[in-house]
Amino acid sequence: MAKLSQRGVNIPASPIRRLVPYADEAKARGIHVHRLNIGQPDIPTPKRMLDAYRGYDEEVLAYGPSQGLPQMRQAVADDYVRRGLPIEPRHVTTCFGGSEAITFALAAVADPGDEVLVPEPFYANYAGFAAQLGIDVRPVTASADDGFHLPSDATLDAAVGPRTKAVVYCSPGNPTGTVYRSEEVARIGRLAERHDLFVISDEVYRDFAYDGVSVTSALTLDCAEERVIVIDSVSKKYSACGARVGFAITKVEPVLDAIMRMSFSRLCPATVDQLAAVAAYATPASYFDEVRAEYTRRRNVLVDGLNAIDGVSSYRPEGAFYTVATFDVDDIDHFATWLLTDFSHDGQTVMMAPATGFYATPGLGRSQARIAYVLGVPALESCLSVLRAAVAVYRP
Numbered sequence: 001m002a003k004l005s006q007r008g009v010n011i012p013a014s015p016i017r018r019l020v021p022y023a024d025e026a027k028a029r030g031i032h033v034h035r036l037n038i039g040q041p042d043i044p045t046p047k048r049m050l051d052a053y054r055g056y057d058e059e060v061l062a063y064g065p066s067q068g069l070p071q072m073r074q075a076v077a078d079d080y081v082r083r084g085l086p087i088e089p090r091h092v093t094t095c096f097g098g099s100e101a102i103t104f105a106l107a108a109v110a111d112p113g114d115e116v117l118v119p120e121p122f123y124a125n126y127a128g129f130a131a132q133l134g135i136d137v138r139p140v141t142a143s144a145d146d147g148f149h150l151p152s153d154a155t156l157d158a159a160v161g162p163r164t165k166a167v168v169y170c171s172p173g174n175p176t177g178t179v180y181r182s183e184e185v186a187r188i189g190r191l192a193e194r195h196d197l198f199v200i201s202d203e204v205y206r207d208f209a210y211d212g213v214s215v216t217s218a219l220t221l222d223c224a225e226e227r228v229i230v231i232d233s234v235s236k237k238y239s240a241c242g243a244r245v246g247f248a249i250t251k252v253e254p255v256l257d258a259i260m261r262m263s264f265s266r267l268c269p270a271t272v273d274q275l276a277a278v279a280a281y282a283t284p285a286s287y288f289d290e291v292r293a294e295y296t297r298r299r300n301v302l303v304d305g306l307n308a309i310d311g312v313s314s315y316r317p318e319g320a321f322y323t324v325a326t327f328d329v330d331d332i333d334h335f336a337t338w339l340l341t342d343f344s345h346d347g348q349t350v351m352m353a354p355a356t357g358f359y360a361t362p363g364l365g366r367s368q369a370r371i372a373y374v375l376g377v378p379a380l381e382s383c384l385s386v387l388r389a390a391v392a393v394y395r396p
């Protein structure tokens with residue numbers, strides 16, 4: 001057989017999906033597996049979006065423009081303008097999810113062998129996207145002790161090397177749920193200016209911040225027109241992960257131009273999904289008030305419940321729908337696997353994402369797991385009973 005490329009060999013497996021075969025086996029044994037491992041919200045997709053899919057009745061399902069349908073780019077720009085961010089439709093490129101937007105952004109700013117600085121733990125697929133492009137991830141470790149807020153300027157500066165091209169971050173964060181305060185976003189802007197870097201700001205969870213905390217977009221930075229690329233998506237915003245509609249938003253003209261040329265080569269994003277997404281953007285703001293209230297309830301039940309278990313702790317995340325909980329175990333991968341292969345409580349068990357896969361520094365995250373509160377309160381309460389019983393009997 002011919003030999004695989006180094007990239008083909010090096011692409012990491014997703015830690016979020018790695019345990020799925022064990023969960024399927026548990027299910028086949030009749031055990032109910034609560035899937036808290038994946039950021040797939042159970043909140044209903046807005047009806048107007050589903051109706052737009054049902055109402056599609058063109059004769060030909062044609063290609064659309066490479067950068068997205070005009071009404072899609074307009075809807076996104078209007079959404080930013082409503083938030084006080086002066087974005088024009090031409091700044092918006094529609095992509096196959098935020099995933100493609102991140103890949104385009106990375107490809108536009110870094111060459112093979114270059115580095116991007118990423119606070120860890122980080123969304124594991126950043127490592128996958130970077131590996132596909134031959135770009136190295138340079139992690140800067142954040143700590144659970146301060147809720148995974150941005151490390152100090154000295155730590156960030158020390159991590160920048162001659163091949164560092166960009167800082168990539170996500171706020172509200174996955175896997176941490178941490179919302180960077182405006183001073184932290186400003187620090188990222190100053191870091192970028194000091195070292196001449198781009199800023200790739202993943203804001204796909206920006207509608208999900210709790211306790212009155214506000215989300216600061218990197219587009220507010222003074223350097224936005226020279227350095228900033230924002231990643232956005234309908235996946236989490238409208239609980240529409242299957243639509244595969246996301247956006248790269250930038251005012252940096254050469255980056256915009258590079259992303260445009262990349263978008264030409266893959267012809268166009270999916271037409272019908274964009275029409276449905278356009279309909280979703282007409283959703284009234286009250287939808288988010290209800291969704292935020294629901295996630296706040298869930299977070300409180302989960303975090304209070306985890307902290308009530310001996311040997312488990314969690315800070316109180318202020319955004320997204322995840323927390324990184326710390327367990328009194330040395331090998332979280334073993335514990336998370338054991339929950340599926342060897343344990344059940346009242347016919348139920350829990351699938352979590354071991355945090356080791358969210359760190360690029362080997363050996364970190366071995367006592368931590370990401371738990372997504374994507375299930376309702378009754379299911380979360382069952383999960384807490386499972387975890388309480390599991391922690392009490394687990395012997396590695």
Ligand SMILES: Cc1ncc(COP(=O)(O)O)c(C=O)c1O
Binds near residue numbers: 123170173
């Ligand atoms: C932080 C973050 N960025 C981007 C994505 C990709 O989302 P999409 O479905 O828009 O490709 C995800 C999905 O989980 C995510 O958590």
